[in-house]
Amino acid sequence: MIRSSKRTTTPVRTRRTAEKRKRGRRPIPMLRQRIIRSATELFGAKGFEQVLTDEVALHAGVGKGSVYRQFGSKEQLYAATVIEGFKQLCNQIEAALGDVQSDRERLTTIVRHAMAYFWDRRQFFVLLRDPTKLPRAEETRYRTERGHLARLVSDVLRQAGREGRIRADLDYELLAECLLGMMRGVQRYQRETVRLEDAIDAIVSLFLDGCKRN
Amino acid sequence: MIRSSKRTTTPVRTRRTAEKRKRGRRPIPMLRQRIIRSATELFGAKGFEQVLTDEVALHAGVGKGSVYRQFGSKEQLYAATVIEGFKQLCNQIEAALGDVQSDRERLTTIVRHAMAYFWDRRQFFVLLRDPTKLPRAEETRYRTERGHLARLVSDVLRQAGREGRIRADLDYELLAECLLGMMRGVQRYQRETVRLEDAIDAIVSLFLDGCKRN
Amino acid sequence: MIRSSKRTTTPVRTRRTAEKRKRGRRPIPMLRQRIIRSATELFGAKGFEQVLTDEVALHAGVGKGSVYRQFGSKEQLYAATVIEGFKQLCNQIEAALGDVQSDRERLTTIVRHAMAYFWDRRQFFVLLRDPTKLPRAEETRYRTERGHLARLVSDVLRQAGREGRIRADLDYELLAECLLGMMRGVQRYQRETVRLEDAIDAIVSLFLDGCKRN
Amino acid sequence: MIRSSKRTTTPVRTRRTAEKRKRGRRPIPMLRQRIIRSATELFGAKGFEQVLTDEVALHAGVGKGSVYRQFGSKEQLYAATVIEGFKQLCNQIEAALGDVQSDRERLTTIVRHAMAYFWDRRQFFVLLRDPTKLPRAEETRYRTERGHLARLVSDVLRQAGREGRIRADLDYELLAECLLGMMRGVQRYQRETVRLEDAIDAIVSLFLDGCKRN
DNA sequence: AATGAATGAGTTTTCATTCAT
DNA sequence: TATGAATGAAAACTCATTCAT
Numbered sequence: 001m002i003r004s005s006k007r008t009t010t011p012v013r014t015r016r017t018a019e020k021r022k023r024g025r026r027p028i029p030m031l032r033q034r035i036i037r038s039a040t041e042l043f044g045a046k047g048f049e050q051v052l053t054d055e056v057a058l059h060a061g062v063g064k065g066s067v068y069r070q071f072g073s074k075e076q077l078y079a080a081t082v083i084e085g086f087k088q089l090c091n092q093i094e095a096a097l098g099d100v101q102s103d104r105e106r107l108t109t110i111v112r113h114a115m116a117y118f119w120d121r122r123q124f125f126v127l128l129r130d131p132t133k134l135p136r137a138e139e140t141r142y143r144t145e146r147g148h149l150a151r152l153v154s155d156v157l158r159q160a161g162r163e164g165r166i167r168a169d170l171d172y173e174l175l176a177e178c179l180l181g182m183m184r185g186v187q188r189y190q191r192e193t194v195r196l197e198d199a200i201d202a203i204v205s206l207f208l209d210g211c212k213r214n
Numbered sequence: 215m216i217r218s219s220k221r222t223t224t225p226v227r228t229r230r231t232a233e234k235r236k237r238g239r240r241p242i243p244m245l246r247q248r249i250i251r252s253a254t255e256l257f258g259a260k261g262f263e264q265v266l267t268d269e270v271a272l273h274a275g276v277g278k279g280s281v282y283r284q285f286g287s288k289e290q291l292y293a294a295t296v297i298e299g300f301k302q303l304c305n306q307i308e309a310a311l312g313d314v315q316s317d318r319e320r321l322t323t324i325v326r327h328a329m330a331y332f333w334d335r336r337q338f339f340v341l342l343r344d345p346t347k348l349p350r351a352e353e354t355r356y357r358t359e360r361g362h363l364a365r366l367v368s369d370v371l372r373q374a375g376r377e378g379r380i381r382a383d384l385d386y387e388l389l390a391e392c393l394l395g396m397m398r399g400v401q402r403y404q405r406e407t408v409r410l411e412d413a414i415d416a417i418v419s420l421f422l423d424g425c426k427r428n
Numbered sequence: 429m430i431r432s433s434k435r436t437t438t439p440v441r442t443r444r445t446a447e448k449r450k451r452g453r454r455p456i457p458m459l460r461q462r463i464i465r466s467a468t469e470l471f472g473a474k475g476f477e478q479v480l481t482d483e484v485a486l487h488a489g490v491g492k493g494s495v496y497r498q499f500g501s502k503e504q505l506y507a508a509t510v511i512e513g514f515k516q517l518c519n520q521i522e523a524a525l526g527d528v529q530s531d532r533e534r535l536t537t538i539v540r541h542a543m544a545y546f547w548d549r550r551q552f553f554v555l556l557r558d559p560t561k562l563p564r565a566e567e568t569r570y571r572t573e574r575g576h577l578a579r580l581v582s583d584v585l586r587q588a589g590r591e592g593r594i595r596a597d598l599d600y601e602l603l604a605e606c607l608l609g610m611m612r613g614v615q616r617y618q619r620e621t622v623r624l625e626d627a628i629d630a631i632v633s634l635f636l637d638g639c640k641r642n
Numbered sequence: 643m644i645r646s647s648k649r650t651t652t653p654v655r656t657r658r659t660a661e662k663r664k665r666g667r668r669p670i671p672m673l674r675q676r677i678i679r680s681a682t683e684l685f686g687a688k689g690f691e692q693v694l695t696d697e698v699a700l701h702a703g704v705g706k707g708s709v710y711r712q713f714g715s716k717e718q719l720y721a722a723t724v725i726e727g728f729k730q731l732c733n734q735i736e737a738a739l740g741d742v743q744s745d746r747e748r749l750t751t752i753v754r755h756a757m758a759y760f761w762d763r764r765q766f767f768v769l770l771r772d773p774t775k776l777p778r779a780e781e782t783r784y785r786t787e788r789g790h791l792a793r794l795v796s797d798v799l800r801q802a803g804r805e806g807r808i809r810a811d812l813d814y815e816l817l818a819e820c821l822l823g824m825m826r827g828v829q830r831y832q833r834e835t836v837r838l839e840d841a842i843d844a845i846v847s848l849f850l851d852g853c854k855r856n
Numbered sequence: 857a858a859t860g861a862a863t864g865a866g867t868t869t870t871c872a873t874t875c876a877t
Numbered sequence: 878t879a880t881g882a883a884t885g886a887a888a889a890c891t892c893a894t895t896c897a898t
Contacts, residue, residue, distance in 0.1 A: 031879090052871065053871075053872060054872095057881090062879085062880090063451070064872095064873090064882095065873095065879060065881065066879055068872090069878080074872065074873090166425040166426055167425060171408065171412075171416060173404065173407070174400060174404050175420060177396075177399040177403045177404050178399055178420055179399075181396045181400065181402075182392040182396055182399070183395070185395020185398065186395065188395075189364070189391045190388050193387070194388055206392055206421070206424065207420070207425060210419075210423035211380040211381060211422050212380055212423055212424075213379065213380055213381050237705070237859045237898090238705065238707075238859035238860030239860055239895095239896065239897045240860095240861080241862090242861075242862075245861090266888070267890080271863095271864095278890085279861095279863045282891080283862075283863090288888095288890090451877090451879075452876090452881030452882065453882045454881095455882060455883090456876095459882090480867070481867080482868095485884095491884035493869095493883065493884045493885065494883055496868090502868070502869090588853075592855070593855065594853040595854070599840075599844060601832065601835070602836055603853065605830075605832050606824040606828060606845060607827075608831075609823040609826050609827020609830075610827070611823070612827065613823020613824070616819075616823075618819050621816075622813065633852075635848070636852045637852035638847075638849060638850045638851035638854075639812065640807070641808055673858090695892075695894085699859095706893095707894095707896085708857085708858055710894070711857075711858075715893080716892095
């Protein structure tokens with residue numbers, strides 16, 4: 001049955017029982033979390049179509065029926081997984097951004113967290129092929145969360161722009177996608193040939209300064 | 215099976231045209247091309263797993279058996295399709311680069327062609343999830359062609375670097391992937407909100423100059 | 429996957445009946461048996477390649493998926509079917525041999541049961557064309573069971589030989605195959621023209637006494 | 643193109659040009675013979691369903707279309723092949739029987755030739771699964787030729803019976819099938835463990851004398 | 857007449873989803 | 878409620894047969 005890794009979760013729960021949200025003994029969400037965790041791992045590593053529902057259930061130590069009870073369909077499970085991933089990542093980034101001031105460091109923080117997150121989930125850059133197929137609610141949440149990540153970047157830019165440190169004639173949303181795209185490109189095609197820290201640095205530098213000798 | 219090496223055959227064919235292609239039903243002229251064209255369209259629009267072999271055959275106006283006779287498997291058809299696409303794109307770019315001098319224009323040429331090519335083939339940025347699954351020969355050709363595209367970019371950079379117009383302390387291969395990644399990001403997440411020409415310009419400018427006010 | 433070793437499990441099952449078979453939908457009682465029964469009928473009548481997996485499922489009143497869940501492939505289903513058939517036949521024969529003394533009657537018993545068994549399963553004399561294609565375990569079990577049938581014959585002969593009632597200079601294994609071969613030959617080419625009892629008698633007499641006038 | 647083994651045929655043809663039948667430059671039958679020869683080899687070794695029409699054509703060094711032009715269908719090619727095989731075998735046996743007198747030697751002659759013939763064509767003992775599927779004409783010819791082989795045996799028996807050397811109360815047709823069946827059984831299940839000459843001897847002895855000590 | 861490229865009906869197999877317990 | 882056995886629609890692939898040359 002495998003009932004795999006509960007890892008460090010148990011002590012954590014003890015430590016933070018106070019945290020308002022969802023700590024109050026809901027029987028199902030635990031199970032839901034386990035599934036999402038497994039799904040993240042598997043989908044992230046192999047991509048949507050390469051993962052069987054059975055695999056997720058097995059890996060989560062959960063009956064396959066439960067996966068369907070919780071998520072309704074494989075597609076929705078995937079959506080939930082990706083959404084959850086974005087949420088976590090955005091939370092991490094937001095928390096980390098609190099301490100940081102300079103534009104370069106803010107962007108480095110974002111890039112570092114995102115690249116680290118996707119380093120083991122390389123397939124998540126692929127994302128929902130066709131969010132249109134999702135139930136309306138999921139589609140919206142998906143777009144929202146994915147947008148959130150992009151907005152974290154564009155917000156940094158917008159502020160820098162407003163405060164005159166970067167050019168003001170730019171489309172910050174577009175630039176945000178450029179930054180995310182660079183990360184993906186490096187992730188996919190250069191992960192074997194470059195050190196993560198160097199990649200982060202190269203990306204941020206390119207983004208801020210460009211290639212031109214100045 | 216037969217169908218083998220076309221590489222060095224070209225001169226030979228010239229020599230013995232009379233003896234070849236004699237027995238049996240003559241191949242339908244552009245059959246293989248027709249299939250590739252349909253496959254490009256369908257895979258490009260919907261992605262590998264969303265396309266049925268039957269669809270490709272139907273769309274190409276060809277029997278399904280012919281698809282398998284020509285390509286052996288759906289996976290190999292996909293590989294052939296993508297490889298062919300890269301080849302065409304690279305050819306186009308190389309031809310177009312002939313006329314162009316400045317770095318900015320060279321990069322703009324590359325970006326324009328690539329974005330135009332993928333504009334209707336958005337799924338091709340996804341590419342082979344797992345080239346490992348291909349027969350050795352296909353895998354190699356795939357890596358070669360994909361590499362070719364990246365090299366077109368890095369070559370421009372390298373030259374510019376050598377000639378002192380851009381910084382020399384950069385990893386040009388990494389930067390090439392950044393450029394391609396930006397294109398993909400914009401393609402995927404901003405195609406509804408931005409005009410193609412603006413996107414091209416934004417990407418090249420960002421790449422060369424960065425965001426920083428100078 | 430699970431489904432594993434039934435051999436030594438029997439005692440265990442008795443011990444822990446309560447804990448097992450608890451979770452999830454309970455297996456449809458004789459599902460596997462139902463499939464084997466249908467497969468026996470169809471394969472026996474028409475031979476391996478003439479039977480569709482769908483037919484077996486339909487005939488068994490079972491979903492096609494269940495056939496694959498239980499047996500993994502058509503080839504393995506066939507193996508299981510033949511093996512099961514031999515087992516049953518050998519059991520029957522062994523049970524029937526208990527009561528019988530004379531060599532002639534012992535052989536008649538074997539021949540009668542075997543011919544009756546194959547009378548409706550004429551294709552089973554064909555057997556596995558190429559047991560090599562089976563998973564190792566199945567191949568072994570197949571050879572074992574097929575050998576078992578031959579050994580039932582050769583054992584009778586060996587005993588008769590030891591006790592001096594038949595010639596001692598004979599290769600009993602070879603003779604066993606001769607006997608089985610005769611049954612098949614008659615089965616296949618004379619079933620329309622002879623009564624079963626006469627055939628049995630003719631075979632046993634020929635086997636023991638030969639054609640020669642004495 | 644392979645144009646395979648013509649072996650020792652060429653000299654033989656030179657030697658016996660006189661032989662009336664079909665030596666007179668018929669353009670097509672040559673081709674037909676080549677196909678039948680290949681088909682015999684392949685069907686004999688692997689069985690009907692394991693052989694592809696392409697294989698036969700390739701092995702015969704002939705276009706696949708020619709196979710269809712000559713035989714109409716794979717099923718009919720198979721029939722022709724088997725019929726031809728029986729014909730040859732029967733001819734050989736009849737020729738060889740001319741010189742021989744005693745019953746034992748006559749049977750030995752038959753068994754030796756048949757076993758030798760099938761030794762490399764083990765699948766031919768399987769024969770037509772369902773001759774009913776053939777066009778009427780082929781079905782008839784098949785039954786005739788197969789019957790011919792059996793009759794060669796039963797004729798020997800009949801004569802021996804008439805002349806009082808073997809028991810007269812026997813069904814000679816049935817016995818003939820017994821003899822052929824024994825050959826097949828040994829062929830299939832004992833070919834690894836017994837020398838051909840010993841098998842022949844054992845079969846004939848069993849057939850004539852039975853197992854019983856006399 | 858001979859050839860082999862093209863074809864598509866027919867099969868096996870997979871796997872998301874359902875459902876009895 | 879949670880489970881995993883059962884299901885069958887969907888898909889890839891094969892190969893006997895056809896047909897243009």
